[in-house]
Amino acid sequence: MASAKERAQAFKDDGNKAFAAHDWALLARVTNSEKANIKSEAYGYAIADATKAIELDPNFVKAYYRRAVAYTAILKSRDALRDFKTVVRKAPNDKDAKLKLAECEKIVKRVEFFRAIEVGDEPSAAEGLDLDSMVVDEDYDGARLEKEMTTEFITDMLERFKNGKKLHKKYVYQIILAVKKIVYDEATMVEMEIPDDAQLTVCGDTHGQFFDLMELFRLNGFPTEKHYYLFNGDFVDRGSWSTEIALLLYAYKWLRPASFFINRGNHETDDMNRVYGFEGECKAKYNDRTFKLFSESFSALPLATLVGKKYLVLHGGLFSDDKITLDDIRKLNRHNQRQPGQAGLMMEMLWTDPQTEPGRGPSKRGVGMQFGPDVTKRFCENNGLDAIIRSHEVRMEGYEEEHDGKCITVFSAPKYCDSTENKGAYINIGPDYKLEFHKFDAVPHPNIKPMVRISPEYHQC
Template sequence: MAAEDAVALKNKGNEAFKNHDWPTAIEFYTKAIEANDKEPSFFTNRAQANIKLEAYGYAIADATSAIELDPSFVKAYYRRAVANTAILKHGDAIHDWKIVVRKNPTDKVAKAQYDACQKMVKRDAFLKAIEVADAPSAAEGLDLENMIVEDSYDGVKLGDKMTQEFIDDMIERFKTGKKLHKKYVYQIILAAKEILYNEPTMPETHIKEGHKLTVCGDTHGQYFDLLEIFRLNGFPSESHGYLFNGDFVDRGSWSTEIALLLYAYKMLFPNSFFLNRGNHETDDMNRMYGFEGECKAKYNERVFKLFSESFSALPLATLIGDKYLTLHGGLFSDDATSLDDIRKLNRHSQRQPGQEGLMMEMLWTDPQTMPGRGPSKRGVGLQFGPDITKRFCEANGLKAIIRSHEVRMEGYEVEHDGRCITVFSAPKYCDSTENKGAYINFGPEYEPEYVKFDAVPHPDIKPMAYANNGMMGMMGM
């Protein structure tokens, strides 16, 4: 294949990239690389498409290939720095930001990222130094009993119990940019935390005659798209249960609204409304991707700390009708891991998932098309093939696993011979990916019904508006 054929393939990749169709862009960049693997820009282009798909591990590998071909190629250091920053490997990122700043001293964005990265490294070290195993709860000293809700507060009042009237008012308040009274915010988080804490690590639910259960994937602070799910599919009720499979917060700029609404529903329907933890219900991700900043901007730091405690109370998986294991990421590094291991996992003794172990794998892993296990395209966790899924389902008497954690252009995908289902419920993700959202309905027969939906308009607040040090600007580079 001639060099001009490779360039033509790259141009097709650029076209797909311009249309925010990242998977197709990657396909064409890969073909261009196969035609000519000596051109560093093909690798940096593919790295950027991988960054858009959050395949940061692949992006780092591509940027490194470009650097090997041309050690003076600034863009490659830039891409690698962005990818390492995204997976919180600030120490690795600093090295590359430093090179970018040295080679391009006038690049203000790179300079800002370099400075921000240095701050993060210092902050990480500081937080590690002051970490206390049994730190007191942020609820200590909160006197909710005597906290006054001023007469000027124009919303429905909340007593000891959650009511449908309060939720209906809350939905409308959030639509118009109004906030809840701080007392109610504290009340909701603390009540939800207690319910969640007392649930098993893997709640098990069965669908009765005349009932249904809807499984949703990542919603990532896209509040108006969450309301669209309820508009199309019906609001939660005793007979219409919902399961939200992690990543309620971060990236989208209505994360507090989503978290509070889901928690309010958990209070109202504790036995039919389920919440699993995602990899974004964790402190380090919340510091980077906007939820901490949003809590502080809309409420205060204590609200973030209470949310953090409630996130570590979230169950890690839900078993539907003994047939479908639903968890945020995916399967495990060890074939011997069973449903019983999940049941026995004491999630309360380990608040954050860390870099290895069962909890990390449940929140972070992804499927791959190749058999066996492979390194993670994200740079965190691992990937598992169809044979791994088959063995796990057969050993545990399951029809399939249901997971989320990754954008799918159609909102969902069934792979691994029908045994691995991905559902993602944030359409037009981050306002920059032309994907649909989806959810899955189950009745008492446990046959999945897939429903796709499109994004709806939202007020003009950008994704990542509250993120750490303008992370959004960097991710768009």
């Protein structure tokens, strides 16, 4: 049996290996530190650890600071404000803390402003938008879009985006409005079969990493009539090219509505977009109306896709109640609730995570909850499924099979936020419904910083 000294050295070695590999999730498990938990987006754990530290030492300023950071990340800005005020009071000469306090005060005021103006019958951002009268200048050097999407227009769009160019705003509006109508009419849980002469590729989070998505397409092929694609949410925020990815996915959805699928993720929501960069990017590259139109289209996106009655694909995970079935998802009227809120079926579909322990537990994120292998097994058995496929979390190899293979995570943003040395992955599914996992590495991209509102000190993008 190893001595205490040997165990301590092994513990230290594991931590050093995890740090060297930028494997923040493993580092969090090894060290259980607030900083590692924040890096791995385990904000709930970070808050719990910081709270324990504060209970042991009420003057431990770093614990207040890290708890404030974690609260900000999960949009609990009032709690964050309280802790930042404590940091400034206990460390009045800390200039960085004062800056963070000022940032947090702005966020709180902004959140309160949007809450104050939210009304149920707010007019659409499309109201008064006359596309027919909008003129595309003769000196616009891109392909022209008429009444329908074309492969030629998408090819030209890709080249424009690679070269740092934008679309004309008329085309941006056209694409968003066309896709909003298409996805609004789809079921909350889209049900599809893979034809004998086709295959489906399931992709996880891409988070604005446009050049890595281009690498995925280079390796695996672009969408065609026989090559279906399903993007499982979180295609915006954090990366520097969220508008490019959103417009590209929407263009493909318009071109091939019956063979290109998009699920909503927890980042296709207003509160996340205001904090993690997409709103700012829309306004900087286009205008405020573009963000509002995207927001309306995000709330129209399906929440899940049932593939061949064998795999339920949804962004987050399973539910706090074992009685929930596929029929409950079918019956969910997502159009009555634009944003997921803090509880309920929609929130759980977008936010929950698997855990290794049986049963259910508190969320490491501080939002939603976690579900164990027994929960997954019961859900699959009750609904006749082989497995659930979800995204929502970095995996160092790009994917992971958990819960005896019944819970599969796929994540398609390699070298996530340029700070985690993970691979990206995608899953190919043929007409036999066998799963083929493919990994890929990040590729170089222009050095353009994302327009994120969260401080880069505690989140690298």
